[in-house]
Amino acid sequence: MTAQATQQRDLTVVIGLEVHVQLETDTKVFCGCSTDLADADPNTHTCPTCLGLPGALPVLNEAAVESAVKLGKAIDAEIPQQTRFHRKNYYYPDLPKDFQITQYDAPICQDGRLEIGVEGERREIGIERAHLEEDPGSLQHAGGNIETAEHTLVNYNRAGVPLMEIVTEPDFRSPKETRAFLAKLEEVLEYLGVFDSTRDGSLRIDANISLVPGEEVEESGAIGAATLAAANRTEVKNISSHKGAEKALAYEVTRQRNARRRGREIEQETRHWDESRGITVSMRSKEDEKDYRYFPEADLPVLKVADWTESIDIPELPEARRERFREEYGLDAEAASKLTSTKQVADFYEDVASDFDPGLAATWVADDLLGELNYRDMRIADIEGRLDDVRRLIELVDEGLITAKNAREVVLREMLDSRTDPDAVVESEGLGKTDDEAVAAAVEEAIEENPEAVADVEAGDDGAINFLVGQVMGKTGGSADPGRVNQLLRERL
Ligand SMILES: [Zn+2]
CATH class of the missing domain: 1.10.10.410 (Arc Repressor Mutant, subunit A)
Incomplete structure (x- = not known):
């Protein structure tokens, strides 16, 4: 084996993530404008505050702070006695104030962690900080992209929507681990009721990635700060999904390995993930922190969260609930996992299991209902108002009024496709067991x-x-x- 080949084999992948998640609140973080933007015309959800007009003052949204505290508790972070906001100064057309209100030296969540499982191995990913900030507006490049568009339109509806930026330690050792982390993070956020993954742009990811010589990795797997600082890293921007993160980072690992094989230096730079082409492309060089001239936001007082934190409760988290389902209802790992995939599924299962045999309830919810919903690209949230119909169907089976086969293959499908209630389907299809x-x-x-x-x-x-x-x-x-x-x-x- 050549020396070069040895070097190639011994490179260790080091990745850290910065994840922006949109918090589910009714109104924006510093004003009363609605965050329900799905069908809104451009620039209709705006006011003097989120447009940055002279004299307009921010007022902090209590619900956004509560969501941030819930996240902090779920990732086992330290929530300081008090926290404050800063202005991050830069010019961009989607930022009408010319600064973004964010947190700098006193973020609301510090030093947390989240455990992930990849191929049977458990790993703890450190979370350096998670802070609260406002989203800028959005630009729409008419008839093309930023380079080819004839003109660009700006929409300030999104300006001021609350975001949490979650910054991990550089603890990931493979692109696959980042995907597992993002899935876990999203699951936890949805359980907390502070996040909606179906909302457009609700998750945005930037990743730092470098390759470090294997001999500089300590026995424990840790990598010293000096080694990290010495390794030139690239920042990959514009990732919007778990799968995208894994693909973008896998691309970047290969690109960096190939560059080193050819004896080229890895440049410290920002690269843009082009999802449609499946490649990363070089962008501007990265700004320094000092370029943003952070200074305290004088229009918002110091936020004292100490006493408040105590009174904010979080629900049972997915992993704990999975474990309890196995013990309490005697479910196997696969069923417990399916039945805790979202909080809504888990709540519905427990509701059904309180009235019927837990095994029958598990088959109906995990296999039949989720299977049919999945086939139709639907979620349990889409039939929220009709869960009583599903309970009634299970009751019909439980009481022996229809066969399980008919219930599953005819009634349930008909219920989902034509929105009829189970008794009506049984009647119209003549499925009642003959007396x-x-x-x-x-x-x-x-x-x-x-x-x-x-x-x-x-x-x-x-x-x-x-x-x-x-x-x-x-x-x-x-x-x-x-x-x-x-x-x-x-x-x-
Ligand atoms: Zn507003």
Whole structure:
């Protein structure tokens, strides 16, 4: 093996993430404008404060602070007695004040952690800080991208939407780990009820990545600050999904390895992830922190969170709930995992399991309901107002009023596709189990209509009875219980 090849093999991947997540609040972080922007016309959710007009003053949104504290508790962070805001100064057309209100030296969450599992191995990822800030507006490049557009439009609807920026330690050793972390983070945020992953642009990721010679990694896996500082790193911007993060970083690992193989230095630079082409491209060189001239935001007082923090509770988190589901309801790992995939699914399962057998409830919620929803690209949130119908369907099965097969393959599908309630589907499809009297009548009919088969049965031909069972099943549209029909026929003959 050549010396060069050895060097290639021994490079250790070092990645750190900066994740911006949009907090789910009704109004913006420093004014009363609504954050419900889905179908809003441009620049309709604005006011003097979020437009940065002279004399307009920010007022901090209590709900945004509560969400930040919940996140801090969930990632086991230190939440200081008091925290404050700074102005980050820069010019950009989507930033009408010419500064962004953010946090600098006293972020609301410090020194947290989140555990991830990748290929059976548990790893703890350190979170250096998480701070609260406002989103800028957005630019729309008419007829192309920033280089080819004829002109650019600006929309300030998003200006002032609350964001948390979560900064990890450089603890990731592979692109795959970043994907696992982002999935876990999103799951936790959704459980806390502070985040909606279906909202456009709710998750934005920047990543720092460098390759460090293996011999400089300590036995514990730690990498010294001097080694990190010496390694030239690239910052990859514009990543918007878990999968995108893994792909962008895998691309960057290969690019950096190839550059080193050819004996080229890795330049310290910012690169842009081009999702459609699947590559990173060089952008401007990165600004220094000092370029932003951070200074305290004098329009907002110091925020004292100490006493407040105590009174903010967080719900049971996904991992703990998974564990409890296995113990309390006797579920296997796969079912427990499916049933805790979102807080809403878990809440619905527990609701059903309180009235029915937990095993029956698990099959219905984890396999049948989630399976059919998934097939239709729907989530449980999409049928929120109709969960009582699903409960009723499970009740129909539990009480033996319809067969599980019909419930699953006909009623549930029909309910989801045509929005009808289960009783109406059972009625219109004639799926109710036939009662004994009707079965008895069908038995009589079959006997009357098939004297030869009856004679065969009486002569001791057991095969003929199956023929008669088939006739009765046909008359009842398949809703009778074949065992019961067999029994009735034998009694009668
Ligand atoms: Zn506003």
